[in-house]
Amino acid sequence: MSGRYKEQAYWDSRYREEGQLRTGGHEWFGAYRDFAHLVGRERRPGTGGLVLGCGTSSLSAELHKDGVRPLVSIDYSPVCIQEMAQRHANIPDMSWMVMDARHLQFPDGTFDLVIEKGTLDAMMVDERDPWRVTQDTITIVDQVLSEVSRVLAPSGCFMSITFSPPHFRGRHYAQPKYGWSVSCDSYGTDFHYYFYTMHKGGQLTSLDLARGQSLYKSHVDLTQTPTFLECDGEDFLNNIHL
Numbered sequence: 001m002s003g004r005y006k007e008q009a010y011w012d013s014r015y016r017e018e019g020q021l022r023t024g025g026h027e028w029f030g031a032y033r034d035f036a037h038l039v040g041r042e043r044r045p046g047t048g049g050l051v052l053g054c055g056t057s058s059l060s061a062e063l064h065k066d067g068v069r070p071l072v073s074i075d076y077s078p079v080c081i082q083e084m085a086q087r088h089a090n091i092p093d094m095s096w097m098v099m100d101a102r103h104l105q106f107p108d109g110t111f112d113l114v115i116e117k118g119t120l121d122a123m124m125v126d127e128r129d130p131w132r133v134t135q136d137t138i139t140i141v142d143q144v145l146s147e148v149s150r151v152l153a154p155s156g157c158f159m160s161i162t163f164s165p166p167h168f169r170g171r172h173y174a175q176p177k178y179g180w181s182v183s184c185d186s187y188g189t190d191f192h193y194y195f196y197t198m199h200k201g202g203q204l205t206s207l208d209l210a211r212g213q214s215l216y217k218s219h220v221d222l223t224q225t226p227t228f229l230e231c232d233g234e235d236f237l238n239n240i241h242l
Helices: 002-006 008-021 036-040 059-065 078-087 119-123 135-151 166-173 206-215
Strands: 049-052 071-075 094-098 111-117 152-162 180-187 193-200
Touching (some): 059 094, 135 166, 152 166, 152 180
Parallel strands (some): 049 111, 111 152
Antiparallel strands (some): 152 193
């Protein structure tokens, strides 16, 4: 079941069903109010933003309401984008585009703020061992992060929200070629989520550099890796810690 979360056809079907039922979609990682203070630290007047893998989350609408404008939201599901564009048709400075996060169709330095909530987790869902990551996953994540770095303004920031703690996910972000610093906060009550902020033009610490280097010592062939039992339920993100 989990591998389907990487397939466009799965999400098209899911968003089509949500549209027919007129549901608001599921909010992974809690409501916006739970981490709005972390976004607010970086928000400035005139901050333009990009939401990666927007889905049917309320994140884009909440960011726009908080003053991130203009705001572009992308998803690789045409069904999702059509639904969200219709929902917000009368809101100025909000646009919706069908696009793959690995191949962003924007000029260099376009955005002051880029944010993703669970998009990378979905891309990494096939991984079985958080300590040893496959080369395929490393490549996919690197494609996304390279594109994010490219479209960020020189003093822009990238925010990434996930279940994954720094000793797993931080390795991916802490690559010198992206040209940013890495910091991590957590939020939540019963369950804690991780909120990473990457500042373009910042410097990586020695710990970050060591983590980044460890990523390329850890990847393995998935066919040689023992698999863990997976939950076939909706809360698939609870089972990955990459």
